[in-house]
Amino acid sequence: MSIVNHQIVLTELPQGKLAPEHFTRAEAPCPTPGDGEVLLRTLYVSLDAANRAWMQGATYRAALKAGDVMAGGALAEVVESRAPGLTPGDLVFADTGWQNYAALPARHLTKLPRMEPLSHLLSVFGVAGLTAYFGLLECGKPKAGETVVVSAAAGSVGLFVGQIAKLKGCRTVGIAGGAAKCAMLTGELGFDAAVDYKAGDTRRALRAACPDGIDVYFDNVGGDVLEACLFNMALHGRVVCCGAVSQYDGDAPPHGPRGVPGLIVTKRLNLRGFVVMDFYDQSEAALADLTAWVKSGQIVVREDIIGGLENLPAALIGLLAGENIGKRMVKVV
């Protein structure tokens, strides 16, 4: 029996906006795991704005190059194991890339619990939920009664940030694109207010939504929205720098936001960048909290699941355009 490994290859690094023609479909033989490796079958591929950033250069991982199978984290199942600790049927989160099968070293893989639905392992109990949890609580350190603002608030991370802030007793304001997303934030997810950044003067709208200033701003987008928030920060405010999705899909921005460093000094701000991996040693406690909050209904999980490996390019391009609500993933099997 010869199993075909369907793949999506990044044929060309984009100059400007990412488009379908930067990808092509390919087939390869199913790989054979070496000593210490496992053969993984990809179940759900996670779509993340960071996927696009990897095409711009080295970030917290090496840059992608033309001809690579497109990289991406996924929920995957062990098919064959040549490593201790993992056996066929085990679930893991791994950078399988955009393909059906990958043989990877088992060393850095952690067995995940089976649960219903499995997709929660990529959303609230995966990178998205943990990013929201550690970024907000460990970096932002919100106190009850403070005003917390999050951008890309209807996105995979943002909607957890807002909900966690709310259950910690904060006034919660989401920034999102379009009236529909904003209505969902205040209507279904309990945000106190929402600002539509596509509706015009974000700086003024934030001032109206946050009359006492912003104590914690969780930044997923960078650019103009970050600038608008800097001008509305309260004294001793904290900015959690999580991502810059406004800046990934195109050329490197020619400059940064105004107010740096002037507003940082006069308002005594703290800007802190983080990557979720830095906090993985605290995952157990975080997952216990998240599990309890989902069970009690204090956190509502929203997912955006698309079917079919071949739809990965469109799914990523759409994510960069902001078309998803909640965690976007592609179900491969």
Next chain:
Amino acid sequence: MSIVNHQIVLTELPQGKLAPEHFTRAEAPCPTPGDGEVLLRTLYVSLDAANRAWMQGATYRAALKAGDVMAGGALAEVVESRAPGLTPGDLVFADTGWQNYAALPARHLTKLPRMEPLSHLLSVFGVAGLTAYFGLLECGKPKAGETVVVSAAAGSVGLFVGQIAKLKGCRTVGIAGGAAKCAMLTGELGFDAAVDYKAGDTRRALRAACPDGIDVYFDNVGGDVLEACLFNMALHGRVVCCGAVSQYDGDAPPHGPRGVPGLIVTKRLNLRGFVVMDFYDQSEAALADLTAWVKSGQIVVREDIIGGLENLPAALIGLLAGENIGKRMVKVV
């Protein structure tokens, strides 16, 4: 007897660069202290880049307006007291402004010790020394063996930052304008290296001077030099945002440095703004340290003292152009 109070008035808020014609000399009667006030005689006026920032708008103090006696901190002597706790002959640091006499509420004034030379009360034992101390140690938190970079390194604050970092066991790199200042930093003040930002590619020069990256960057200048440092920060580096002297003398800058927030995220940086007043409750311990370090010769004090109230405008304009080495002040009496 009628005492004349010579004053320098800010006749016009500058658009663009500050120039002598924005100031004029004036005379007024010596003020009479009210209940709870003291009459102060100005001895030494402190020149600070922040003086120029006050003309741009509200900072940590209200903005200046045309027609005001120019504001400025000074070492002053109590001439007459109508407040408990202060008596004639006592020394205080106060915002007398640029004039011989000021009547001010005694509430916020603290009696300073007499010492030789008195000017040290405005440099190492004044705002400059305390700014360096708290900014570096409380905000930057350098560890022995780390690389500390400071800009405006030959200025009032910068030269203390570098020397304190050095005595804490750090590798110390100063950024300054011109070969003479750079030679002084490495020759007389014990810096390990100096980078002349007027000599061209600062980003590349910093890379050469800091092969392992910058762990702590103490930023006095903002703008291009901040940008060059951001690109050279080490993982988990800290940026202490103290001032932005490159941006005070002219229009508000049209944008901020590149790399914000992208580099903050990928390098997990922490940028923290501070104002020295926030740490005044810890002054006693700080002054004890600074006193010991000056006595032992571990910190060399450099001052730039100019004579005559009428020279204040030129002294400030020259400071903004970077002509001083060490703390600049004008001796009025």
